[in-house]
Structure formats: structure tokens, C-alpha cells
Amino acid sequence: MLSLTLTGLKLKNPLMLAAGIMGTTCGSLKRIAERGAGAVVTKSIGLEPKGGHSNPSMVEVDCGYLNAMGLPNPSYKNFQGEIDIAKESRVPVIASIFGGCSLDFAEIAGALRADAFELNVSCPHAHGFGAEIGTDPELVEDITRTVKRAADVPVWVKLTPNVTNIKDIGLAAESGGADAVVAINTVRGMAIDIESGYPVLGNKFGGLSGRAIKPVAIKCVYDLYEALDIPVIGVGGISDYRDVIEFMMAGAQAVEIGSAVGNNINIFNDISSCMESFMEEKEWTLEDIHGMAHRE
Amino acid sequence: MRPINAVITKIVDETPTIRTFYFDTSFELIPGQFVMVWIRGVDEIPMALSRENAITVQKVGPATSALFELEECHSVGIRGPFGNGFDIKNGRILLVAGGVGSAPLAPLAEKAGASGLKVTTLLGAKTKDELLFRERFEAVGDVRIATDDGSDGTHGYVTQLLDDAKKYSQIYCCGPEIMMKKVLDNVTPSKAQFSLHRYIKCGLGICGACCVDGLRVCKDGPVFSGDVLKKTEFGVYRRNECGERVRV
Numbered sequence: 001m002l003s004l005t006l007t008g009l010k011l012k013n014p015l016m017l018a019a020g021i022m023g024t025t026c027g028s029l030k031r032i033a034e035r036g037a038g039a040v041v042t043k044s045i046g047l048e049p050k051g052g053h054s055n056p057s058m059v060e061v062d063c064g065y066l067n068a069m070g071l072p073n074p075s076y077k078n079f080q081g082e083i084d085i086a087k088e089s090r091v092p093v094i095a096s097i098f099g100g101c102s103l104d105f106a107e108i109a110g111a112l113r114a115d116a117f118e119l120n121v122s123c124p125h126a127h128g129f130g131a132e133i134g135t136d137p138e139l140v141e142d143i144t145r146t147v148k149r150a151a152d153v154p155v156w157v158k159l160t161p162n163v164t165n166i167k168d169i170g171l172a173a174e175s176g177g178a179d180a181v182v183a184i185n186t187v188r189g190m191a192i193d194i195e196s197g198y199p200v201l202g203n204k205f206g207g208l209s210g211r212a213i214k215p216v217a218i219k220c221v222y223d224l225y226e227a228l229d230i231p232v233i234g235v236g237g238i239s240d241y242r243d244v245i246e247f248m249m250a251g252a253q254a255v256e257i258g259s260a261v262g263n264n265i266n267i268f269n270d271i272s273s274c275m276e277s278f279m280e281e282k283e284w285t286l287e288d289i290h291g292m293a294h295r296e
Numbered sequence: 297m298r299p300i301n302a303v304i305t306k307i308v309d310e311t312p313t314i315r316t317f318y319f320d321t322s323f324e325l326i327p328g329q330f331v332m333v334w335i336r337g338v339d340e341i342p343m344a345l346s347r348e349n350a351i352t353v354q355k356v357g358p359a360t361s362a363l364f365e366l367e368e369c370h371s372v373g374i375r376g377p378f379g380n381g382f383d384i385k386n387g388r389i390l391l392v393a394g395g396v397g398s399a400p401l402a403p404l405a406e407k408a409g410a411s412g413l414k415v416t417t418l419l420g421a422k423t424k425d426e427l428l429f430r431e432r433f434e435a436v437g438d439v440r441i442a443t444d445d446g447s448d449g450t451h452g453y454v455t456q457l458l459d460d461a462k463k464y465s466q467i468y469c470c471g472p473e474i475m476m477k478k479v480l481d482n483v484t485p486s487k488a489q490f491s492l493h494r495y496i497k498c499g500l501g502i503c504g505a506c507c508v509d510g511l512r513v514c515k516d517g518p519v520f521s522g523d524v525l526k527k528t529e530f531g532v533y534r535r536n537e538c539g540e541r542v543r544v
Contacts, residue, residue, distance in 0.1 A: 058502065
């Protein structure tokens, strides 16, 4: 009862692994896929191998986590094998990719074979990449259009909430030909060690994820659902089935789950069984709850 | 948790390359668990707790070198303890320690000894001066030594002393991966536990950077049973900080 078709991809449920979580190695992607995820999104992959920021790269804060990993990745030139092995788990594998300009994105999308691409134009802490691009509607439209030309699979665009109006960026992605938008990436944040005055993250600042950002994400999804014709994929602070239902009522057709995987590697199985019971009891289908919060 | 402030109260030179840093803070510790040690302004690195209030560190790179610059009364930030730790089984147990791999095994030896278990240790190092925590192991049972240069005990590797491994109900191993792989290949896998070292980023089981075939060293480990490791890339590949496969 949870199966759906999302931008042409058949998913057994609407619960996907978010980018940046357990996504660098085929073994970890497979492990999540085998534990109930409807699809998995890889770590963001770029042109060249990158080691990322120095540690601490992720710390727990009140109601969530702050991270500044710094886009560590082995480069697309060393990544096809990971995707191919991950695909043995028989769920769609979506490649998250990043670059500094549309040509970078196109080079990667033209070379990697995946079931879809998720464009990371929203990482809040990598100089020259991510949100430095994703806050500019013209760049987002240009990158999306270029990738659409280079790739023959669905293209999703992951949006940053660190903008005045996320609808403008969503509309830009849609004009560029995006098949879906994903909202949200992390919310810019920082923590300082009061014993020493040092910012806690090696990169000094980073992005906030986890429970704290869920209301922010729900509002972004709600707004994007109203503004766009393409599907919205919700992400940000999901840790149980109630969160998923809430995202779908706000307008998400599917969701991605990230930080909560740390404390529950079986979260996809857990949520899908709870969701099924809830929807059976309510006698609702996925179509019923999709965008329910928008009814007059 | 955010990093807590831990003040260094004492520094002990254990060997020419290995130092123990004692803190003003104690941790409730299962031997084998680790902490993330933040040398402010430099880096944060995973380190096994060698006592409930101490880490024992070998100088190997920029972060450990920066740690070696610190003095008593200086402080570091600490998150943890993280990970599962060793599962202490009853019976006659064997510890196999190579180099700084003695760090998580010494508190295990003491805990097992205190609960009345018979503990035998195979202790190896490059040379006599680098044998770590010999007295701590000797205090709870027999110790057999191997050194690469023959300056003490058997001339060669500690794995050469494994001849009677079958006598033991459980084997606990920590050291260079090549050595641990050799131990894994020469004992009954289900009767051995190994403490792994990987490049750890988040320490929270989220990012996946430390994965060994999908197993998170920071959260599912760092201690794994041999039968689990048998099916993995352990001893063959590791991942570098970019996530690229690198031969061990």
C-alpha cells in the first residue's frame, strides 16, 4: 500500500535515504536498501577526490546535529563501481552530484550511470559549491537545464532553506526542466565552545539537521507544493512515521531520512510498518494524504 | 553531546613514541570504547580509552603531533565514549596486542583479571622499548613477548606465538590491521574479537565514512566478532578520507 511511482521511478515505499548519510560506499548503501528504504541517495559526488573539512565535522547540539563535512567524496571517476554494487539491492540508486558550474555538473551527469540525479545546489558550507550556487535562481535554472541535456534519467534539485523565498529557487529548477525538487538541505548554523572560544566545527560553521529543522522544512514543502507543478520530496528532521505523514500532508510525494539513521539503522523498516498500520486505521491512501493540508 | 572540556592532569611517556594523557574527567568505560579527542584549532581524532580517565597515543600524524605539544593544565574537548567495546566472555582468554593496540586491551585485561578470569597476553612491538603496558598485562596473567628486531622475546611477529590458540575460550585482538588479519585467519573466527581502526568523521553512526562493508566502525564497532569480519573487506581494503578504496 506504500508503493508509488516518483518521477518515473518505481518505489516500494516513499522513504528514501538522504544524501550524505551512509552514502559513500556500496556496502553502506546496500545495508540501508536491504533494511527497507524505498530508494537510496548517494553521498554528493564531484569532479575530483576531496577529503572534506577537518574534524570535528559533525556534533550533536540541542534538538539536532551540526555538520560541516566539506563534501568529501572519491570523485565520479571512482564511483561507478559503488553505484553498480549498491544496485544489487534492487532499489533505485540516486546519485547526488555537485559542481562549481553547470559544466561540472554536466560532466558528472554525463559519465555516471544512476537511476536519477539529485543536484546538490544547497550544501551550506562549501566555498564555491552548493548554496553559493543554489541561492541564485538563474544559476539553478542554468545548471538544471544543462544536466537535463546531459542525462537521460530524472533530475531532482535539492534546495537550500537559506534563502528569502524558496519558491523562487524551486520555480527556477522547474523552468530548467527539473523532474522534482527536494527540500530542504541543512539550515546554516554554528556552535562555539565556551571553554575556549573556538567554534566547535573544524569549518567554524555548518548546517543544522535533525528534529530542530522539521518545522522549517514542513513550511518549505508546503510553499513549494503550492508554487510548483513538479513533485516535492520532503527532507529535514524525520525520525518517525508521524513526521513522514506530516511531510506528505504538507505536499511531499516522498521523503528522505538522514540524521535519524545514526541511532536507528532499521528506521526505514520501522517507519514503513508503522505508516501502514496508521493508514489502514485511517483508511487513507498515499494519494489521500498527499497535500491534505492544502484543502480549503 | 557537545565536546566536554577535559584538562590534562598528567602526561606519562610510556615508550619513545607513545604517551598517556590523564584527564580530570573520568568516563564510564567498557574496554574497547573510544572517545573523539578535539585538539582545538587542529583536528578531532578517535582514541581508545586506556583507562577510565586516560588515552594512550602514538605520535603518527599532524593531529597526534599537536596533541604531543600539549602540557599538563592544557585541555582538549572530548566527545564519547562511543562504540560497543569488547564483550567479555567467561573462561580462559587470550589477548593479542600489537604496538599501541595494547591501549584498549590493558583495561580489558584488568577488568577480566578482577572478575577472576585467567588472562594470557601475546604482546608484540617493533622493539623492546616500544612494548606497551607490559606490567599491566603481567599483573593479571602470563605474558609472551615478540619483537620485530628480536630485542626481547621471540624474534618476529606476535602472530608467531598463536600456536595454542585453540586452548582459549575467547581471543581479543588489537593492533595493525595486517596483524589482526593474520590472527583472524589462524583462529576460530567466532571465538575472536577485533578492535578496528578506520578514518572516523562524525563518530555518531551517521555519515558512513568509517564503514567496512556497511558496518559502521564508530557505532556498530569498533569491536567486531571475527565471523562478522570474515565476510568483509577487513584486512584487504580500507577507505581514505575521500572514500576511495585503499589496499591495507
